[in-house]
Amino acid sequence: MKQNFSAEHKKYLNKLKTQTALTHIARILLLALIVGLWELMASSGLVDPFITSSPSRIISKLTEMFSSGSIWQHISVTLYETLLAFLISTILGSLVAILLFMCLPLKRILEPYLVVLNSLPKIALGPLIIIWMGVGTSAIVTMGVLICIVITTISMLNGFLEIENEKIMLLKSMGANKFQILFKLILPASLPNFISVLKINVGMAWVGVIMGEYLSSKAGLGYLLVYGGQVFQLDLVMTTIVLLCVLAGLMYMIIALLEMYVNKKRK
Amino acid sequence: MNLLTISGVSLTYHSKTNETLALDNLSFDVKDGEFVSIVGPSGCGKTTILSLASGLIKPTSGEIFVADTKVTRPSSKIGYMFQRDNLFEWLTIQKNVLLGLEILHKKNKQTEAYAYELIKKYGLNSFEKHYPAELSGGMRQRVALIRTLASRPEILLLDEPCSALDYQTRLVVQEDIWSIIRQEKKTALLVTHDISEAISMSDKIIVLTSRPGRVKTIIDLNFDKSLSPFERRKQPEFSKYFDMVWRELI
Numbered sequence: 001m002k003q004n005f006s007a008e009h010k011k012y013l014n015k016l017k018t019q020t021a022l023t024h025i026a027r028i029l030l031l032a033l034i035v036g037l038w039e040l041m042a043s044s045g046l047v048d049p050f051i052t053s054s055p056s057r058i059i060s061k062l063t064e065m066f067s068s069g070s071i072w073q074h075i076s077v078t079l080y081e082t083l084l085a086f087l088i089s090t091i092l093g094s095l096v097a098i099l100l101f102m103c104l105p106l107k108r109i110l111e112p113y114l115v116v117l118n119s120l121p122k123i124a125l126g127p128l129i130i131i132w133m134g135v136g137t138s139a140i141v142t143m144g145v146l147i148c149i150v151i152t153t154i155s156m157l158n159g160f161l162e163i164e165n166e167k168i169m170l171l172k173s174m175g176a177n178k179f180q181i182l183f184k185l186i187l188p189a190s191l192p193n194f195i196s197v198l199k200i201n202v203g204m205a206w207v208g209v210i211m212g213e214y215l216s217s218k219a220g221l222g223y224l225l226v227y228g229g230q231v232f233q234l235d236l237v238m239t240t241i242v243l244l245c246v247l248a249g250l251m252y253m254i255i256a257l258l259e260m261y262v263n264k265k266r267k
Numbered sequence: 268m269n270l271l272t273i274s275g276v277s278l279t280y281h282s283k284t285n286e287t288l289a290l291d292n293l294s295f296d297v298k299d300g301e302f303v304s305i306v307g308p309s310g311c312g313k314t315t316i317l318s319l320a321s322g323l324i325k326p327t328s329g330e331i332f333v334a335d336t337k338v339t340r341p342s343s344k345i346g347y348m349f350q351r352d353n354l355f356e357w358l359t360i361q362k363n364v365l366l367g368l369e370i371l372h373k374k375n376k377q378t379e380a381y382a383y384e385l386i387k388k389y390g391l392n393s394f395e396k397h398y399p400a401e402l403s404g405g406m407r408q409r410v411a412l413i414r415t416l417a418s419r420p421e422i423l424l425l426d427e428p429c430s431a432l433d434y435q436t437r438l439v440v441q442e443d444i445w446s447i448i449r450q451e452k453k454t455a456l457l458v459t460h461d462i463s464e465a466i467s468m469s470d471k472i473i474v475l476t477s478r479p480g481r482v483k484t485i486i487d488l489n490f491d492k493s494l495s496p497f498e499r500r501k502q503p504e505f506s507k508y509f510d511m512v513w514r515e516l517i
Contacts, residue, residue, distance in 0.1 A: 169318075191357070
């Protein structure tokens with residue numbers, strides 16, 4: 001049926017194509033413009049590259065770190081912590097949401113605590129985490145989990161509660177018990193919501209882990225940031241930020257691909 | 268034989284600021300194979316009657332029997348069809364139809380064969396592997412009816428199954444539901460606010476009073492049994508019945 005488009009429709013499709021292409025070109029141009037201006041200002045002495053670093057310095061720093069191989073340890077440490085925090089908080093947060101949904105009196109009792117925990121700046125718990133968990137990976141992962149878990153529970157639970165009551169009544173009228181309602185309706189219906197929670201958590205897990213590494217760490221990208229700041233090596237700081245952008249973007253893309261796959265399966 | 272008996276049923280709704288008597292000492296029955304409609308002013312507790320009959324809620328007083336068994340909770344004897352089709356978007360048509368059997372743990376070769384027979388008989392076999400989003404509103408409602416029938420209920424409770432559809436589709440779906448229920452020789456209790464829908468589909472109309480709902484009158488419809496809803500609309504008696512029901516409602 002693809003061949004039978006009228007000339008007008010083809011024109012419309014071409015217009016759409018041009019629009020997408022132009023958007024892509026503009027995006028690349030914008031990046032090139034910023035990088036170019038930055039480089040120009042740094043090399044002409046308009047800004048001090050000691051303070052601002054510069055794209056060429058970042059590139060040479062990157063090549064240096066990758067050729068010496070020292071960066072891999074930092075990347076793997078942070079990536080490991082982030083993935084762990086992401087997985088633990090998503091799974092645990094969803095399980096708590098399910099528990100609260102299945103036991104609504106518990107939800108009513110715990111609601112104010114959830115609200116307070118959600119609005120509490122988790123970084124305030126930093127000293128406690130270090131004292132309780134010790135310095136190192138477990139403290140950092142805990143920080144990541146704390147940042148993600150409350151919002152995971154709240155978003156998942158709200159999603160459960162928004163599912164049409166008539167669908168629940170339908171299953172009840174068929175004689176379904178609580179668990180059948182959960183597995184046949186609530187969980188499958190919450191899949192899109194779950195994916196949007198994943199998308200939020202990807203970003204939040206990075207926030208938590210970098211924050212955790214600020215508190216106490218011997219390696220990792222957060223450690224590099226703190227270290228670079230302390231010894232006034234802005235090249236190192238900028239390079240690490242670039243790496244973080246790439247890694248967080250990649251992780252987000254993986255979730256976006258997962259979303260596309262799920263949507264395709266569900267139509 | 269009475270398949271459904273509502274006997275002296277009252278129901279009070281409670282809210283923080285109010286208590287509302289929704290149904291007051293309601294009694295009527297539906298015989299085996301009968302198609303009965305309930306009409307009444309909005310808010311007279313029509314839908315509540317279906318919730319009660321299906322065992323989803325309990326009456327404040329009075330008793331409900333389906334095939335001589337007292338209704339205390341939902342059972343497979345009753346098939347409840349809601350206003351909206353409530354198809355599960357993530358399941359294929361086939362799996363949607365089998366949902367009730369799965370819930371009842373009654374999915375086996377025999378019951379599945381019956382479900383497929385229904386799917387085939389009512390022209391859904393070409394959509395079996397499709398998802399609900401690919402079907403029109405009328406088709407979706409047909410799937411919802413087949414899903415209800417697949418677990419072989421003895422009585423169907425229909426809660427304004429056509430009201431969410433546009434007028435033309437509504438006429439088609441009325442025809443559809445009526446003929447499928449007739450072919451499968453099922454008993455049905457339909458709740459509607461649409462007077463002509465009630466007249467075109469049923470054997471008997473129960474008119475309720477406004478809140479609290481009581482039986483105001485029961486009107487027997489004497490159409491030729493073979494006339495479809497659409498043909499009934501063309502009969503001279505149709506407007507006579509319309510007048511009768513209308514007068515009872517105001």
